Amino acid sequence: MTTTQDTTTAVVEIDCGKRWTPVCEYGQLIPGRGVTALVDGEQVAVFRDRAGALYAVGNTDPFSRASVISRGILGSRGDTPVVVSPMYKQAFDLRTGECLDEPETPDGSAARLRVWPVRVIA
Amino acid sequence: MVKKNLVLVGHGMVGQRFLEEFLAQPGAARDWRVTVLAEEARHAYDRVRLTSWFSGTSAEELALCGDSFVAEHGIDLRLGDPAVAVDRERRTVTTGSGQLIGYDALVLATGSYPFVPPVPGHDAPGCHVYRTLEDVAAIKEGATTARVGAVVGGGLLGLEAAGALRAMGLETHVVEFAPRLMSLQVDDGGGAALRRKIEELGVVVHTGAGTQAISTGADGRVRAMSLSDGTELAVDLVVFSAGVRPRDQLARECGLVVGERGGITVDERCRTSDPHILAIGECAQAADGRVYGLVAPGYAMAEAAARELTGEPGSFTGGDTSTKLKLLGVDVASFGDAHGSTPGALDVVYTDTRAGVYKKLVIGEDGALLGGVLVGDADAYSVLRPLAVSRRPLPAPPEQLLLPASAAGSSAVGGAALPDEALVCSCHNVSKAAIRAAVTDQGCTSVREVKACTKAGTGCGSCVKLLGGIVEEELAATGVELAPGLCEHFAHTRAELYEIVRVKGIASFSRLIDEHGTGEGCDICKPVVASILASLGNGYVLDGEQAALQDTNDHHLANLQRNGSYSVVPRIPGGEITPDGLITIGEIARDFGLYTKITGGQRIDMFGARVDQLPQIWQRLVDAGFESGHAYGKALRTVKSCVGQTWCRYGVQDSVGLAIELELRYRGLRSPHKLKAAVSGCARECAEAQGKDFGVIATAEGWNLYVGGNGGMTPRHADLLAADLDRETLIRTIDRFLMFYIRTADRLERTAPWLERLEGGLEHLREVVLEDSLGICADLDELMERHVGTYQDEWAATLADPERLRRFVSFVNAPGTPDPTVRFVPERDQIRPARPEEGGGHRVPALVAGPELEVRTR
Ligand code: SRM
Ligand SMILES: Cc1cc2nc3c(=O)[nH]c(=O)nc-3n(C[C@H](O)[C@H](O)[C@H](O)COP(=O)(O)OP(=O)(O)OC[C@H]3O[C@@H](n4cnc5c(N)ncnc54)[C@H](O)[C@@H]3O)c2cc1C
Ligand code: SF4
Ligand code: FES
Numbered sequence: 020m021t022t023t024q025d026t027t028t029a030v031v032e033i034d035c036g037k038r039w040t041p042v043c044e045y046g047q048l049i050p051g052r053g054v055t056a057l058v059d060g061e062q063v064a065v066f067r068d069r070a071g072a073l074y075a076v077g078n079t080d081p082f083s084r085a086s087v088i089s090r091g092i093l094g095s096r097g098d099t100p101v102v103v104s105p106m107y108k109q110a111f112d113l114r115t116g117e118c119l120d121e122p123e124t125p126d127g128s129a130a131r132l133r134v135w136p137v138r139v140i141a
Numbered sequence: 142m143v144k145k146n147l148v149l150v151g152h153g154m155v156g157q158r159f160l161e162e163f164l165a166q167p168g169a170a171r172d173w174r175v176t177v178l179a180e181e182a183r184h185a186y187d188r189v190r191l192t193s194w195f196s197g198t199s200a201e202e203l204a205l206c207g208d209s210f211v212a213e214h215g216i217d218l219r220l221g222d223p224a225v226a227v228d229r230e231r232r233t234v235t236t237g238s239g240q241l242i243g244y245d246a247l248v249l250a251t252g253s254y255p256f257v258p259p260v261p262g263h264d265a266p267g268c269h270v271y272r273t274l275e276d277v278a279a280i281k282e283g284a285t286t287a288r289v290g291a292v293v294g295g296g297l298l299g300l301e302a303a304g305a306l307r308a309m310g311l312e313t314h315v316v317e318f319a320p321r322l323m324s325l326q327v328d329d330g331g332g333a334a335l336r337r338k339i340e341e342l343g344v345v346v347h348t349g350a351g352t353q354a355i356s357t358g359a360d361g362r363v364r365a366m367s368l369s370d371g372t373e374l375a376v377d378l379v380v381f382s383a384g385v386r387p388r389d390q391l392a393r394e395c396g397l398v399v400g401e402r403g404g405i406t407v408d409e410r411c412r413t414s415d416p417h418i419l420a421i422g423e424c425a426q427a428a429d430g431r432v433y434g435l436v437a438p439g440y441a442m443a444e445a446a447a448r449e450l451t452g453e454p455g456s457f458t459g460g461d462t463s464t465k466l467k468l469l470g471v472d473v474a475s476f477g478d479a480h481g482s483t484p485g486a487l488d489v490v491y492t493d494t495r496a497g498v499y500k501k502l503v504i505g506e507d508g509a510l511l512g513g514v515l516v517g518d519a520d521a522y523s524v525l526r527p528l529a530v531s532r533r534p535l536p537a538p539p540e541q542l543l544l545p546a547s548a549a550g551s552s553a554v555g556g557a558a559l560p561d562e563a564l565v566c567s568c569h570n571v572s573k574a575a576i577r578a579a580v581t582d583q584g585c586t587s588v589r590e591v592k593a594c595t596k597a598g599t600g601c602g603s604c605v606k607l608l609g610g611i612v613e614e615e616l617a618a619t620g621v622e623l624a625p626g627l628c629e630h631f632a633h634t635r636a637e638l639y640e641i642v643r644v645k646g647i648a649s650f651s652r653l654i655d656e657h658g659t660g661e662g663c664d665i666c667k668p669v670v671a672s673i674l675a676s677l678g679n680g681y682v683l684d685g686e687q688a689a690l691q692d693t694n695d696h697h698l699a700n701l702q703r704n705g706s707y708s709v710v711p712r713i714p715g716g717e718i719t720p721d722g723l724i725t726i727g728e729i730a731r732d733f734g735l736y737t738k739i740t741g742g743q744r745i746d747m748f749g750a751r752v753d754q755l756p757q758i759w760q761r762l763v764d765a766g767f768e769s770g771h772a773y774g775k776a777l778r779t780v781k782s783c784v785g786q787t788w789c790r791y792g793v794q795d796s797v798g799l800a801i802e803l804e805l806r807y808r809g810l811r812s813p814h815k816l817k818a819a820v821s822g823c824a825r826e827c828a829e830a831q832g833k834d835f836g837v838i839a840t841a842e843g844w845n846l847y848v849g850g851n852g853g854m855t856p857r858h859a860d861l862l863a864a865d866l867d868r869e870t871l872i873r874t875i876d877r878f879l880m881f882y883i884r885t886a887d888r889l890e891r892t893a894p895w896l897e898r899l900e901g902g903l904e905h906l907r908e909v910v911l912e913d914s915l916g917i918c919a920d921l922d923e924l925m926e927r928h929v930g931t932y933q934d935e936w937a938a939t940l941a942d943p944e945r946l947r948r949f950v951s952f953v954n955a956p957g958t959p960d961p962t963v964r965f966v967p968e969r970d971q972i973r974p975a976r977p978e979e980g981g982g983h984r985v986p987a988l989v990a991g992p993e994l995e996v997r998t999r
Contacts, residue, residue: 042954047947051667051689052696054953055960062962065953069651069661079962084977085705086962090693094663096629103664105693105701110664119589122599125467127193129202 033075034136035059045139048073053089053102063135064089066113068100074113077133080104081124088132144174145245147450148234150224150391152177155422155439156250157185157205162447164214169451175216176242178234180223180251181273184211189436194277195305203274227395229415246450249392249405249413249420250443253385253434258293262355267363268379271302280380284309287378291315291366293352294382295322297466302380303344304469308978314345314374316352316366318383326464326475330490331514334499338471338517341497347372355379387424387432400426409456411446419446429459437461437567437600444570461530461567465515465522471497472519477512477529478503486511491543493517500543509534523607527563527573557614565607568600573611580615588612627888628665631658635813635888639673643884648674649686668692669888672775675811676883678927684945694773697949698935699755704974706963707755708748709735710772711762712808715782715800715820716743725765733758736971742779742817744770749972751963753956756949759936768934771809775889777816780804781829785822785839792822794839799868800828803837806872809932810879813886813895817852831859834892835875840864844871848878848906849896857893860903863911873922877910880921 029045035058042056048067055078056063062078066089078086083106091102094110096119101110109120109130116132123130147163149156156177163169179185186203194203211218219236226235227247234242255270257263267287269280280302284290290306292299295317306313315322321332322339336346351369358364366374387404389397398406398414404426411419422439426432433439438460448455463476481488485506492499498517502525505511510529515522521542528535535542536558559565561574575595585591588609592598598605626632631654633641638653647653650670654662662670671690694700699707711726726745730737733754735747750758762768771777780803783789785796800820810816819828820837829852830836836847842865850859863874886895899905908914910921939945951960965972966979 047953049689049948050686051662055951056954057952057958058954062952062960083703083705085703086960087693087701087705090696090701092664092667092692093661093689094630094667095661096663097660100661101663106703108664123190123193126196127190128196128198129193131202 029139029141032138032140033058033063051093055089062086066093068093073137075135075137076116080106081130082107082109145172146243147173147175147246148242148244149177149248151250151252152179152185153252154188154436155443158440159421159443159447162444166447166451177216177218178222178224178236179220182221191277192301192305200274224391227391229395247418249424250422251388251424253423254388256384256386257381258383260352260354262357265357265363267377271298271380271382283378284311287311289376290378291374291376292380292382299382300468302382307344316350317348318351320349327514328480331499331516334497334516338497339469342469385434389424404432409458410449411442421446433460441570463526465519474515474519474522476526479512479514483511489539502539504539523604527559527565531560531563533560566597566604569596571595571597576611577615581619628663630660630662630666635669636885639884642673643677650690672811700773704963707750708746709750709758710746710770711767712770713744714804715780715797717797729761743781751959752949753951756946760940763937769936775814776811777807781819783821783827789822793841794822796820796822796839806929810928812883814889814891843867846871846874849892851891851893874910876925877918877921880924881909
C-alpha cells in the first residue's frame with residue numbers, strides 16, 4: 020500500500036516478482052474503483068481508495084473463477100479496507116487478499132486473492 | 142522441575158490437532174517437552190482438501206501448522222525422520238536417522254496407508270495411490286502424458302480422484318468391486334442416482350468388477366487393465382483408492398495389542414495396552430471397536446488424549462460417521478443409520494430420476510429419525526443429521542422433509558426444531574447449546590463471531606446455513622436489537638437517508654458519509670446512495686464520484702454474466718418493434734457472435750459481450766435508434782403490453798400505445814428496486830398487469846390501476862388502487878405512487894413488500910396520492926416532471942464522451958487485448974460460457990475457443 024499526492028503524471032507500478040512494471044497513470048484511477056492490468060501474463064486488479072491509497076490483488080474471483088475483481092466496489096469492514104466481488108458479493112481484505120466471508124470456495128480451495136506490491140513513481 | 146518428555150509419532154491432521162489441544166491444556170507447556178517425529182518432510186497439512194490442490198490450492202494454503210507454531214511452543218519437530226522402533230522397556234524411540242529419544246509418554250498418530258490390491262502389475266510406473274501431496278503431484282505429472290485413467294475403488298476418495306482426472310482432461314474410468322458406488326455410505330438407490338449423475342459427467346463406471354491384472358507395454362509402463370467381468374481397458378494411468386489400512390506396524394512390532402482387522406486397540410481415553418503409550422486418529426481402533434477413516438472422530442480422540450495426559454476429564458467412545466460431500470459437483474450425504482440396520486427400522490424414499498435426486502430417511506419404530514441418504518440434493522443434511530444423531534422425533538412428517546425445497550413444508554425445518562444437545566457442527570464437535578452459549582454468554586453478535594469463537598462452520602462448511610439460523614434465533618431471543626441502519630456505515634434507513642439528501646441538498650457520497658456516517662462505505666450503502674442521488678436528479682450516473690458507487694452492472698451499463706462477460710438489452714418500449722429493428726438487432730448479434738434470447742420482459746437480450754466490445758455494440762444500436770433498456774439498473778425495466786384493441790377482437794383500449802407512453806415516461810427512473818409494469822387491453826389480462834409493480838387494465842370507461850404486484854420469488858397479486866381513470870389522472874396517479882415509493886421504501890424493497898409494510902396500507906396510499914393527505918403531492922409531481930424533463934439515454938451520453946468510454950477496456954495497460962479468460966463453447970448453434978472444467982483447466986478440451994468463436998449458421 021502506498022499513499023501519495025494526486026499527481027496525474029505519476030505512474031503506478033506493480034512488482035511481479037521479477038521487476039516493477041508500470042501499468043497506468045495514477046490519475047487514471049477513479050477513487051473507490053479499480054482497473055485490470057496485465058502483468059507478466061497475470062490479471063491484476065488495481066484500486067485507489069478515497070484517501071488515495073493503492074492496492075493490487077489478483078483479478079480472478081475464487082468463487083466464480085471469473086476475472087472480475089477489479090469491477091467490485093471498494094469499502095471498509097470495521098478498519099479493514101475491502102473490495103467486494105461483483106459476482107457473489109464476498110468481501111476480500113485488500114491488504115492480505117483474505118476473504119472475510121468464507122474461508123474457502125465450495126470446491127474446497129482457499130478463498131484468497133494474491134496480493135501484489137504496488138507503488139507510485141512521480 | 143525436570144520436564145517430562147512427550148514424543149508424538151506422526152505429524153498428520155490428528156497429530157497436529159493433538160498438539161494444539163495438548164498445548165492449550167493448563168500446565169502442559171510447563172511440565173512437558175514435546176518432540177514430534179514426522180515421516181513426511183513437511184508440516185501437517187489438510188489432507189481432506191488434498192483434491193483442491195489440483196484446482197490451484199497451494200501446499201502453503203493447505204498447511205495446518207507453520208514455523209511460528211512450532212517455535213512459539215518450543216516443539217522439537219523432526220521433519221522427514223520417522224520412528225522406526227519403540228523399546229517399551231527402556232521407553233525409547235529409534236528414528237530413521239538413528240537417533241534414540243526417551244519418552245515418558247508416547248502418542249502414536251501414524252494414520253493409514255492406502256491399500257493396493259496385490260494384482261500383477263500393481264507397482265508398474267503409471268500406478269499411483271492418493272494420500273499425500275507427493276502422491277497428487279505424481280498423478281498430475283503422469284496426467285500430462287496420459288490419455289486414459291482408471292481409478293480402482295468407487296468410494297469417497299476414488300470419486301474425488303476420478304473428478305481430478307476428469308478435470309485434467311483424461312478419459313476416466315472408475316472400477317468398483319461392490320455392486321454400487323460409495324457402498325459404505327449410500328444404499329442401492331442412492332448409488333444408482335449417483336452413478337447416473339457421474340456418468341453424465343463423462344466418467345465411465347464399472348461396478349461389480351474387480352481389477353485382475355495390469356499389463357505393461359514394452360517401456361514397462363501401464364498399458365491396459367483387465368477386469369474380472371472380462372472387460373479390457375486401455376489405460377495409461379491408474380490410481381488405487383481401494384480403501385485404507387491403519388499404520389499399526391510400529392505398535393505390532395513392540396507388542397502392543399492391535400485389533401483383529403488392524404488398528405491399535407485403545408480405551409475411551411485413548412490409552413493402548415501400555416500405560417505410557419496412547420494412540421489416536423486413523424491408526425487406532427477406538428473403544429467402540431471401530432477404526433474411523435474420517436477426520437472428525439480423529440479430532441475428538443486428539444482432544445481426549447490431550448486431556449488424559451494432563452489429568453483432565455475427557456473421553457472418546459465413538460463418533461459420527463455422517464458425511465456430506467460434493468463429488469464431481471453432485472451432492473452426496475449419508476448420516477446416522479444410513480443402511481437401516483436397526484431392528485424394526487423403516488424407510489421413506491423419494492426419487493426423481495430426471496433430476497438425479499434420491500433421498501431416503503430411516504425411521505425407527507418409535508418414529509424417531511435414525512439416519513438417511515441424500516443424493517443430488519443434500520440441502521436438508523444440516524438439519525437432519527443432528528436430529529438423527531440425537532434420535533429425536535421428526536419435526537414434520539417425513540415425506541415433507543424429503544420433498545424438494547420448492548414444495549411447501551421443508552422450509553419449516555430450521556434450527557428451532559433441534560434439541561440443545563444436537564450436534565450442529567460435526568467437524569468441530571459443536572452442539573446447538575454451545576452455539577447458543579456463544580451468543581448469550583460470550584456476547585457474539587454475528588455468525589462471523591460465533592464461527593471464530595466456537596470453530597463451528599470452519600471445517601467442511603456444510604453446517605453454516607443451519608448455524609446462521611440458530612445464531613439469528615438466539616440473537617432475537619436475547620433481545621439484541623439488530624441495528625436498524627443500512628449497514629455498519631450508516632445508522633439510518635434508506636428512507637431516512639433519502640430525506641437527508643433531499644432536505645440538505647447533498648450531492649455527493651463523500652459529503653453524506655462524512656457528515657452522517659462512518660468509514661469508507663461498502664457494497665450495500667454505496668449503490669443505495671447512488672440510487673438516491675440519481676432519483677433526486679443528480680444527473681448522469683457515471684460522472685464524478687457517483688461512478689465509484691455503482692454496482693458493476695450500472696458501472697458498465699450492462700449485466701454481468703457468470704464468466705465475466707456482459708449482456709446487452711436495448712429498450713423495446715411496450716414490446717413493439719419494427720421488422721427493421723429486429724433485423725438490426727439480429728445483424729449486431731451476428732456480427733459480434735452474441736447469444737440471443739427473447740426475455741421474459743418482451744425484449745431481446747444479447748449475451749457474451751466483453752467489456753471492451755460494449756461501446757462498439759452500443760454505437761451500432763444507438764445509431765439505429767435504440768437506447769438503454771436499463772436491464773442493469775434498479776430502475777424501470779419494461780412495461781409489457783398485450784396487442785390490445787388495435788388488433789385483438791376483444792380489446793377495448795389501445796394498450797400498446799399506453800404501454801409505450803408509460804415506458805418512455807418512466808425510463809431511467811432510479812428506484813429502491815427494479816420496477817416493472819404492464820398494460821392489458823381488456824380484463825382477459827394477457828399482459829399480466831396484476832403481477833407488476835404497477836399494472837393497468839383497460840375498461841370500457843377508462844383504465845383500472847393496480848399496484849404492488851410481484852412475480853419472482855414471492856409472488857403477489859396487485860391491489861386495485863383506483864378504477865376507471867382517464868389517461869391524465871392515471872398518469873398523474875402513477876407518478877405520485879412511484880415517487881412516494883421511491884421516497885419511503887427500504888433498500889431492495891419492491892413495491893409489494895413496501896405496500897404490505899406501509900402503515901395504513903392501501904387506504905393510506907390512496908389518501909396520499911389521490912387526496913394529498915400529507916400535502917406532498919406538489920413535491921412528488923415536481924420531482925417526476927424533473928425526471929421526465931431531464932432524462933437522457935445513458936448509452937448515447939457515454940458514447941459521446943471519450944473520458945466516459947475509458948472504463949470499457951479489459952486491461953488498462955493493454956487496451957486492445959481481449960480478456961482471454963472469457964471463453965465460450967457452442968451449443969444449439971449459438972455460444973454459451975465455457976464451464977470451469979472446459980476452460981482454464983490444465984488441459985483444454987476440444988471445442989473451446991475465445992469470444993470470436995465461429996458458430997455454424999444455416
Ligand atoms: C433476462 C431475464 C430472463 C429471460 O431470459 O427471460 C431475466 C434475467 C435476470 N433476472 Fe429476472 N429476468 C427476466 C425477467 C424476469 C421476470 C418476468 C417479467 O419481468 O415479466 C421476473 C418476474 C416478475 C417480477 O420481477 O416480479 C423476474 C424476476 C427476477 C427476480 C425476482 C424479483 C422478486 O421480486 O422476487 C430477480 C432477483 C432480484 O431482482 O433480486 C431477477 C434477477 C434477474 C437477473 C438480474 C439476475 C442477475 O443478477 O444476474 C438476471 C439478469 C439479466 C441479464 O443478465 O440480462 N429476476 N425476472 C428477463 C429479463 C426481462 C427483461 O427484458 O428485462
Ligand atoms: C484425498 C482425501 C480426501 C479425504 N476426505 C475426507 C473428508 O472429506 N472427510 C473426512 O473426514 N476425512 C477425509 N479424509 C480422511 C482424512 O484425511 C483422515 O481421516 C485424516 O487425515 C486422519 O488423520 P491422521 O492424523 O490420523 O492421519 P494422517 O493425516 O494420515 O497423518 C499421519 C501422519 O503420520 C505419518 N507417519 C506414519 N508413520 C510414521 C512413523 N513411523 N513415524 C513418523 N511419522 C509417521 C504419516 O506420514 C502422516 O504424515 C480424506 C483423505 C484423503 C487422502
Ligand atoms: S388482454 Fe384482452 S385485449 Fe389484450 S390480447 Fe388479451 S384478450 Fe386481447
Ligand atoms: S459440519 Fe463441517 S464445518 Fe461444521
